[in-house]
Amino acid sequence: DVKVTQSSRYLVKRTGEKVFLECVQDMDHENMFWYRQDPGLGLRLIYFSYDVKMKEKGDIPEGYSVSREKKERFSLILESASTNQTSMYLCASTLTGSYNEQFFGPGTRLTVL
Amino acid sequence: AQKITQTQPGMFVQEKEAVTLDCTYDTSDPSYGLFWYKQPSSGEMIFLIYQGSYDQQNATEGRYSLNFQKARKSANLVISASQLGDSAMYFCAMREGPGNEKLTFGTGTRLTIIP
Numbered sequence: 186d187v188k189v190t191q192s193s194r195y196l197v198k199r200t201g202e203k204v205f206l207e208c209v210q211d212m213d214h215e216n217m218f219w220y221r222q223d224p225g226l227g228l229r230l231i232y233f234s235y236d237v238k239m240k241e242k243g244d245i246p247e248g249y250s251v252s253r254e255k256k257e258r259f260s261l262i263l264e265s266a267s268t269n270q271t272s273m274y275l276c277a278s279t280l281t282g283s284y285n286e287q288f289f290g291p292g293t294r295l296t297v298l
Numbered sequence: 299a300q301k302i303t304q305t306q307p308g309m310f311v312q313e314k315e316a317v318t319l320d321c322t323y324d325t326s327d328p329s330y331g332l333f334w335y336k337q338p339s340s341g342e343m344i345f346l347i348y349q350g351s352y353d354q355q356n357a358t359e360g361r362y363s364l365n366f367q368k369a370r371k372s373a374n375l376v377i378s379a380s381q382l383g384d385s386a387m388y389f390c391a392m393r394e395g396p397g398n399e400k401l402t403f404g405t406g407t408r409l410t411i412i413p
Contacts, residue, residue: 216399225307227389228403235399243400275343279399284350286333287401289343 188212189290191276197296204263206293208276214288215281217259219243219251222273222292234259235281266297301325302390302404310410311380318365319375319407321390330394332373333401334364337387346388349373377409385411 192207208217216235220228220243230243232251240251248270252260259278263270273294277287303322311317323332334346349357349364357364365374377384387408391401 218400220403225405227302227304227405228391228401230400230402233400273341277343281399284331284348286345286348287343288345289335292341294341 189276189278189288191274191290191293193293194291195294195296197298198263198266199298200267202263202266202297204266204295204297206261206263206274206276206295208259208261208278208290209257210259210278210288211257212278212280212288213256214278215256216279217253218277218279218287219249219259219261220275220277221245222275228275231261266295268297271295271297300404301394301402302392304388304390304404304407306407307405308408308410310412313382313411313413314379317377317380317384317409319377319388319390319409321373321375321404323371323373323390323392325371325392325394327395329396330392332364332366333391333393334362334373334375335389335391336384337389337406339386343389347375380411382411382413385409 189210218233219231234240234253250262276290279287330351332349336344347359361378363376387406389406390404
């Protein structure tokens, strides 16, 4: 069974804290993605990575950074969390190829107080 | 301009009826793919169905079919014989161009099946 796991389902942090969200996939996928999901806005791409140590900005990268040191792991970092980063964060991965769907993790609901 | 538009924020459908969820898209690339995902209240995103821009036939997967009208740039999801377990958020998404792995999502439709 293919699997994408995320380090936490729920997380509560304080404004200004550094926050790490971890994502691991066991499918040997080249591509990994971080989205945030907000009501009425759908899923918006924050960052993605198409190979180890490679990354590209998505549509809303401001306030976030990422790290991909190993193929199976993709981390999202909030350097200094703010209340407007309270959201659901979803990680996904996919093989390279037009017909391949993205596989999603269960999501992390982050609350910044 | 929105690349993916889902105009129905919410829908209520009687159990066992068929339901159509609307999706229109905007791209100038001749090569693209369209995806539908289901998100139950548990939060996981479940892939349902895929349609490629060059596919000659509409995609089908069990009770799910995709009504692909290329000239109208629409890719509506049809669920036949709806069940209570179909209650969820549904997202349409598009991948544009060869070699591009990114998806652009619509804002979603919340479907509620009424017993």
